[in-house]
Amino acid sequence: MSQQRVPTVRDVAARAGVSVGTVSKALNNRGQLREETRARVVAAARELGFRPNSLAQSLQSGRTYTVAVITTDRFGRFGNPLMLGVEDALGADRVSVFLCDTRDDPIREHHHAETLDERRVDGIIVAGRRKQTRAPLAVASGVPVVYVIAQSSDPADFCVTTDDIGGGILAARHLLASGRTRIGHITGPERFADPRERAAGLCQVLDDAGLSLAGGQVFYGEWSEDWGRRAAEMLLHAAPDTDAVFCGSDQIARGVVETLRDRRLRVPGDIAVIGFDNWEPMAAGCRPPLTTVDPNLREVGQVAATRLLDMIAGQPVEGGVHTVPAWLMLRESTGVRLIEP
Amino acid sequence: MSQQRVPTVRDVAARAGVSVGTVSKALNNRGQLREETRARVVAAARELGFRPNSLAQSLQSGRTYTVAVITTDRFGRFGNPLMLGVEDALGADRVSVFLCDTRDDPIREHHHAETLDERRVDGIIVAGRRKQTRAPLAVASGVPVVYVIAQSSDPADFCVTTDDIGGGILAARHLLASGRTRIGHITGPERFADPRERAAGLCQVLDDAGLSLAGGQVFYGEWSEDWGRRAAEMLLHAAPDTDAVFCGSDQIARGVVETLRDRRLRVPGDIAVIGFDNWEPMAAGCRPPLTTVDPNLREVGQVAATRLLDMIAGQPVEGGVHTVPAWLMLRESTGVRLIEP
DNA sequence: TACGTGCAGGAAAACAGTTTCCGAAGGTGG
DNA sequence: CCACCTTCGGAAACTGTTTTCCTGCACGTA
Numbered sequence: 001m002s003q004q005r006v007p008t009v010r011d012v013a014a015r016a017g018v019s020v021g022t023v024s025k026a027l028n029n030r031g032q033l034r035e036e037t038r039a040r041v042v043a044a045a046r047e048l049g050f051r052p053n054s055l056a057q058s059l060q061s062g063r064t065y066t067v068a069v070i071t072t073d074r075f076g077r078f079g080n081p082l083m084l085g086v087e088d089a090l091g092a093d094r095v096s097v098f099l100c101d102t103r104d105d106p107i108r109e110h111h112h113a114e115t116l117d118e119r120r121v122d123g124i125i126v127a128g129r130r131k132q133t134r135a136p137l138a139v140a141s142g143v144p145v146v147y148v149i150a151q152s153s154d155p156a157d158f159c160v161t162t163d164d165i166g167g168g169i170l171a172a173r174h175l176l177a178s179g180r181t182r183i184g185h186i187t188g189p190e191r192f193a194d195p196r197e198r199a200a201g202l203c204q205v206l207d208d209a210g211l212s213l214a215g216g217q218v219f220y221g222e223w224s225e226d227w228g229r230r231a232a233e234m235l236l237h238a239a240p241d242t243d244a245v246f247c248g249s250d251q252i253a254r255g256v257v258e259t260l261r262d263r264r265l266r267v268p269g270d271i272a273v274i275g276f277d278n279w280e281p282m283a284a285g286c287r288p289p290l291t292t293v294d295p296n297l298r299e300v301g302q303v304a305a306t307r308l309l310d311m312i313a314g315q316p317v318e319g320g321v322h323t324v325p326a327w328l329m330l331r332e333s334t335g336v337r338l339i340e341p
Numbered sequence: 342m343s344q345q346r347v348p349t350v351r352d353v354a355a356r357a358g359v360s361v362g363t364v365s366k367a368l369n370n371r372g373q374l375r376e377e378t379r380a381r382v383v384a385a386a387r388e389l390g391f392r393p394n395s396l397a398q399s400l401q402s403g404r405t406y407t408v409a410v411i412t413t414d415r416f417g418r419f420g421n422p423l424m425l426g427v428e429d430a431l432g433a434d435r436v437s438v439f440l441c442d443t444r445d446d447p448i449r450e451h452h453h454a455e456t457l458d459e460r461r462v463d464g465i466i467v468a469g470r471r472k473q474t475r476a477p478l479a480v481a482s483g484v485p486v487v488y489v490i491a492q493s494s495d496p497a498d499f500c501v502t503t504d505d506i507g508g509g510i511l512a513a514r515h516l517l518a519s520g521r522t523r524i525g526h527i528t529g530p531e532r533f534a535d536p537r538e539r540a541a542g543l544c545q546v547l548d549d550a551g552l553s554l555a556g557g558q559v560f561y562g563e564w565s566e567d568w569g570r571r572a573a574e575m576l577l578h579a580a581p582d583t584d585a586v587f588c589g590s591d592q593i594a595r596g597v598v599e600t601l602r603d604r605r606l607r608v609p610g611d612i613a614v615i616g617f618d619n620w621e622p623m624a625a626g627c628r629p630p631l632t633t634v635d636p637n638l639r640e641v642g643q644v645a646a647t648r649l650l651d652m653i654a655g656q657p658v659e660g661g662v663h664t665v666p667a668w669l670m671l672r673e674s675t676g677v678r679l680i681e682p
Numbered sequence: 683t684a685c686g687t688g689c690a691g692g693a694a695a696a697c698a699g700t701t702t703c704c705g706a707a708g709g710t711g712g
Numbered sequence: 713c714c715a716c717c718t719t720c721g722g723a724a725a726c727t728g729t730t731t732t733c734c735t736g737c738a739c740g741t742a
Contacts, residue, residue: 056728285566
């Protein structure tokens, strides 16, 4: 095994016949050096395969060019587009990211916070799975923290999250615009803020249009296909003339569509169905493919990372909650209604 | 903003009335110190909220306690259980993980490799999305690298991957044991090794049992529900008496199940269906819930990380491919066959 | 010839720890 | 009473890099 020691500035200096300080200057385009000297140093560095030790650099500069993402939701699918957005913003700056999964365990979170403290990360993104208020991350004062989806209980903290009310409005307007008027809503647990906000957005639009919810209530339940199937039965029982269902997730929507098919109801011919999440494999694999509200998690991640970078750069970022607008992914499940079924 | 400087050993030393060397010894249980002195230092450190700068520690020790995971498959779902396994193994050792997404771009990969080189990570896990042979990661000699799923073209490298042949065998045996004999196979693209191996496992068991593939061929196609739907039609057309379908993914299986239902064929009553991946929301949300082969990605991640830790610790790890056995997640789609349909 | 001036590059001090070596007490035995 | 050993803790070197200061040296001018 060629266990040769990795070369340092000293090795480069020796090979180029200069001092270490000169090597640093040459490699970083600093100071006053003859072009010939600079070239000689660069050549020596290349020949040795020299890579500056970033630990030493960070120790000296106080910047590590690392950011951590602390998440409770790795397993879940939400983390993926989010991370993509984060990397979009961070990658440009040569910032590396530590991924820390707390598995919803406060002890693990604390443990990670300590470690990150010691590693002197430049900033931290705390990503929750749900919209809720949480205690601020216990971390050394001075390290910028941005909260994502779940917000900090400290109003001075900056938080970026999805616009669920807006998503509900978007879905509602779209259904109305497609000529639907008897709209039902099947969604997740009432104890979570996300489904409540989506429902609020929907109801607001319905109110404005002088309409009311098909079935007379929001069907709160679970985030599962099975709940979608069961709730669809309930909804159709309560309001057989329903002509659209807004679902709180694509999974629920899949279940709803299945029940509708079992009942020989056509989608979108008889009933339009709209989902939430734009979880590609779920929504696109559905028959018919699902129109769905995309909460724009990638953008959420991008905004979070960008603002974090601002804070790291010392720009003042005022606290508060920044919401990223959702958008509508149009597919077939809300297509044109058949006039004569 | 309370921008107070973060405390260093020097601050702790001053407060405890000792020298910096003593602080280090006290905090790390090294050297010969009176218990009283040690306690005094520990108290001072706690009062100041002292956290040792791990950059300085690493610079000195040569170990960073960081590992990087370079992946082409973040967006995909495979990364999640894999990362879970990696963290299982790494977490115990206080090792932090850098997550690098190459997005399948060799330039990005190279760029990441350079950065990791400079960060002096202790080791690297290179995770591919598919079983294939790839060029070794271009990284400074000496840094241990473990390959996951995709293997290195250098036989001296260590690689851990899934057992797709074994998975196919598992599925086939299970179907046979449930009394099925006319088994079809619908799967992903033929150009990938994974689906070919799964098919090989299946065929091997069928051969041994003196059976042949329903429909006379493997139905290679795409990793989509839609392909599952279409291929199921083709299969039933070619072999109407098919009594089981082994699918190369849970998505395909969902499509197959849908076509079967459209055709009024009961699952598992008339036809058993078995998937691959054990992608929970897909498989469990299916009606009936899908029996499926779990490729054990979490275990793959664990093994990879554990061996990497071994390599970092200096233990010789011999190159070659280590495969992790798959297991069967039993749900309802392969339940007992109805004798009289 | 003496004296600024400016350029090129070296020496050394940071950064924040750990570790090795060494010396000063204090106690013990001859 | 003195030599010696142990115990405790300090001083300094070291990790690899950047940065500040400083010193030669060549050059131009008086």
